[in-house]
Amino acid sequence: MTTIRPDAELMTGYDVEAAITRGLLIDGSPRRVLFTEAAIAASYQAEALLIGPYPLGFLARYVRAGGFTAALDLPEPVTGREAGELVHGWLRAAAAAGADVQREVLFARWLASVALLITLRRRVREGGI
Numbered sequence: 001m002t003t004i005r006p007d008a009e010l011m012t013g014y015d016v017e018a019a020i021t022r023g024l025l026i027d028g029s030p031r032r033v034l035f036t037e038a039a040i041a042a043s044y045q046a047e048a049l050l051i052g053p054y055p056l057g058f059l060a061r062y063v064r065a066g067g068f069t070a071a072l073d074l075p076e077p078v079t080g081r082e083a084g085e086l087v088h089g090w091l092r093a094a095a096a097a098g099a100d101v102q103r104e105v106l107f108a109r110w111l112a113s114v115a116l117l118i119t120l121r122r123r124v125r126e127g128g129i
Helices: 008-011 017-023 030-048 053-071 081-095 099-127
Strands: none
Touching: 017 030, 017 081, 017 099, 030 081, 030 099, 053 081, 053 099, 081 099
């Protein structure tokens, strides 16, 4: 049976970093959680720190092109100290799964999904959907 978590629970206290590492290492349920609950929680965390979809989309392309190591070397992957710490935490969690092209592409897809969730919520708030 699948437990459905309310958005309020995903907004605070959800361990996105642990979900990233597990989801990149283990196919099946952990991978589904990565692209559902963890992506939703990450999008709320990002929005709370004023991270928009464009920086995350750029970072996704950067990870796809250069891998975890290149992305971790970015001094400021997004604007702002707290926002940068959040994103660096995600990158470290992804890199903890081990450098592997498939994992890097999968993580880049996840970042793009987080960016898409932010975009969709913005459009709904603006009455565009």
